Amino acid sequence: MAGATMQVNIVAADRPLWSGTAKSVTIPASEGGMGILPNHEPVLTVIKDGTVAVVDPDGVRHSFDVTDGFISFDSNKLTVAVERGHDVVKTSGPGAADAPETGN
Amino acid sequence: MGSQLALKSRIASTQSLEKIFNAQEMIASSHIARAREVALNAKPYSDAIFDAVQALAEHTHIDHPIVKSDEKNPRVAVLALTSDRGMAGAYTSSIIRETESLLANLTDKGKEPQLYVYGRRGVTYYKYRGRQVAATWEGDSDKPGVDIAESISNTLLDAYMKPADQGGVSELYIVFTEFVNMVVQKVRVLRMLPVEVVPEERQDSGPVPESTAAQATPLYTFEPSLEKVLNAILPKYIQSRIHECLLTSAASETASRQNAMHTATDNARNLVDELTRKLNASRQASITQELTEIIGSADALNKEEE
Numbered sequence: 223m224a225g226a227t228m229q230v231n232i233v234a235a236d237r238p239l240w241s242g243t244a245k246s247v248t249i250p251a252s253e254g255g256m257g258i259l260p261n262h263e264p265v266l267t268v269i270k271d272g273t274v275a276v277v278d279p280d281g282v283r284h285s286f287d288v289t290d291g292f293i294s295f296d297s298n299k300l301t302v303a304v305e306r307g308h309d310v311v312k313t314s315g316p317g318a319a320d321a322p323e324t325g326n
Numbered sequence: 327m328g329s330q331l332a333l334k335s336r337i338a339s340t341q342s343l344e345k346i347f348n349a350q351e352m353i354a355s356s357h358i359a360r361a362r363e364v365a366l367n368a369k370p371y372s373d374a375i376f377d378a379v380q381a382l383a384e385h386t387h388i389d390h391p392i393v394k395s396d397e398k399n400p401r402v403a404v405l406a407l408t409s410d411r412g413m414a415g416a417y418t419s420s421i422i423r424e425t426e427s428l429l430a431n432l433t434d435k436g437k438e439p440q441l442y443v444y445g446r447r448g449v450t451y452y453k454y455r456g457r458q459v460a461a462t463w464e465g466d467s468d469k470p471g472v473d474i475a476e477s478i479s480n481t482l483l484d485a486y487m488k489p490a491d492q493g494g495v496s497e498l499y500i501v502f503t504e505f506v507n508m509v510v511q512k513v514r515v516l517r518m519l520p521v522e523v524v525p526e527e528r529q530d531s532g533p534v535p536e537s538t539a540a541q542a543t544p545l546y547t548f549e550p551s552l553e554k555v556l557n558a559i560l561p562k563y564i565q566s567r568i569h570e571c572l573l574t575s576a577a578s579e580t581a582s583r584q585n586a587m588h589t590a591t592d593n594a595r596n597l598v599d600e601l602t603r604k605l606n607a608s609r610q611a612s613i614t615q616e617l618t619e620i621i622g623s624a625d626a627l628n629k630e631e632e
Contacts, residue, residue, distance in 0.1 A: 231370065231374070233370040233371040233374055234371060235368060235371045235472045235475075235565075235566065235569065236364070236367055236368055236371075236471065236472050237367035237368070238367065238370045238371075251549060251550075252549075252550055252554070252558075253549065253550045256549075263545075263547060264545060264546045264547070265546060265547045265548075265549060266378060266381060266382070266546050266547075266548050266549070266555055266559075267548075267549040267550075267555070268549070268550065268554055268555055268558040268559075290558070291562070292378060292555070292558060292559055292562070294374070294377065294378050294381065294546075296381070296546070301374045301377070301378075303371055303374040303375060303378070303562075305472060305476070305562070306472065
């Protein structure tokens, strides 16, 4: 496993969506997209409707359509809490052509 | 004996009722597993929100209308969570009893309670008595989703955020049933608004080495601004708390329905036994009577022949 990773938890109001380790996460922060890498400073941010993209240690990308909510990052643990959300494209491989914006 | 027919039909109807109760009991017990699962699935989200609010409380001095009460405004909101369907024993009636005593209590204190009701049984109770109800919600009381929690919390937060002279309320109480376990469900009154955020005293599991003291209180940055974060998170916190109340009430409703149906099945069974005994006794009595009549008339005939 190359590089640092962080713990990611994505939860919707009615069920947990995803949890695991990740290399990077992109979130639709209220003031525009925001990328989060491991060991980010503690932050609490409001997010708006959009897509949360997680890149796991194997370089696989997971995307989730979410409504508004917030994220909190603290002691290398990222929590994304949204009202409603579902996974979009299940995954796309590291070199897949259909991964237009890689999350970093 | 003419009552034999009546007894037979009573036995038949009680038996069919017993089947219904039994089926309802089984339905309820299958729903409990689902209600638990739904509550479990919602837990991570409410935990996340709770942690975030805790973090906010620890690092900042929260100054927001949601945590401050307007003492001068006597209007308060009371939300009663009842069930949509009956056959749940004393579930709805205990909620209504508790709500009534809370209303009386608040009125004694010089407040003007406004009633909000969730669940068809509660709604019909108050409609029938011609009581003023500010807003009602019906449907899905045994599996409350995010939508209904959202609609309830939006309505109540609107009422709370409105200025006093426009009919706003200064407090919100929720009367709901806490799911303790399968046999015990407790009616509780919770003051939801204004929020009491209790900072500190977070007993994390496991000892925290002193070297990580700095880590224990991370300095958060709030984006885009603390105010906006508060404005976004506090209403969500309320909504998630309300959703939690709805979920625990739903689990309690299902459990108390199962208990009620279990008792009803037992009672029906006892009744069938008792009626069967009566039926047998009366059949026996009529046979005995017929026998005595036959013997009596045979005796009479014999005497005539002599």
